[in-house]
Amino acid sequence: MLLDPQTKKLPLILATVAATAAVTLLAVNFSVGETQITERITHTYAIADPQFQRSMGVLLGTPLVDGNRVETLVNGREIFPAMLAAIRGARKTVTFETYIYWSGRIGKEFADALADRARSGVRVHVLVDWVGSAWIRIISTP
Numbered sequence: 001m002l003l004d005p006q007t008k009k010l011p012l013i014l015a016t017v018a019a020t021a022a023v024t025l026l027a028v029n030f031s032v033g034e035t036q037i038t039e040r041i042t043h044t045y046a047i048a049d050p051q052f053q054r055s056m057g058v059l060l061g062t063p064l065v066d067g068n069r070v071e072t073l074v075n076g077r078e079i080f081p082a083m084l085a086a087i088r089g090a091r092k093t094v095t096f097e098t099y100i101y102w103s104g105r106i107g108k109e110f111a112d113a114l115a116d117r118a119r120s121g122v123r124v125h126v127l128v129d130w131v132g133s134a135w136i137r138i139i140s141t142p
Contacts, residue, residue: 076106080106080109083110084109084110084113087110087113087114087117088113088116088117090117090122091122092122092123093122093123093124093125094114094117094122094123094124094125095125095127096110096114096124096125096126096127097126097127097128098127098128098129098132098133099129099131099132100129100132100133101128101129101132101133102133114126
């Protein structure tokens with residue numbers, strides 16, 4: 001069976017269209033510059049003002065309630081021990097949501113602390129981002 005010349009060219013045409021679309025998509029993604037924010041945000045309320053707490057509650061999605069406290073923690077040396085202490089001290093529930101989760105010593109500490117709380121009857125909920133935790137599958141050891 002003989003194919004006409006137009007039928008023979010169809011795969012080449014489709015491949016050319018796909019390659020052109022891929023190159024165009026890459027060019028657009030890499031050529032679009034970062035959006036610069038030029039408008040200054042003015043402070044409407046002082047931190048002690050009750051309206052500040054209401055505004056932050058709306059911004060964050062959950063209201064700030066009395067009895068809570070806020071502590072600034074910088075980098076993993078301060079953040080991880082505080083998070084682990086909170087997990088280990090949980091009595092009712094733990095909701096652990098994170099974008100980046102790596103394998104290794106600190107990842108194992110978190111997994112062990114969460115598993116320990118679950119075994120002791122605490123309701124544990126874990127949500128790990130697919131992209132941010134992709135390295136777990138690549139560097140984990142069996």
